[in-house]
Amino acid sequence: MTLTGNICKWGNGQAIRIPKAILDFLKWTEDDKFELITENGELKIKKIEEKKKRKNIKELFEGYNETYTAEVINWGEPVGEETW
Secondary structure, three states: OOOOOOOOEEEEEEOOOOOOOOOOOOOOOOOOOOOEEOOOOOOOEEEEOOOOOOOOHHHHHOOOOOOOOOOOOOOOOOOOOOOO
16 A cells, blocks of 8 residues: 655654554554654654563453362373372
């Protein structure tokens, strides 16, 4: 996809407006972070993929309302070099 844009004044600085069609195509949203890379006289914009935070135990079981009952499971006799 190729579209043209322009540099415009924004406060005391400049801004590059990215057309909505490009944002939709890239699935970028308003709060996405990106890095600007200058290479051979060109400007590249690359989205920074934020690592997803791993959920803690409370978050994993949020909304879980069942009662847990511990039970003994018979896994059978040891196999190989297992020790019980």
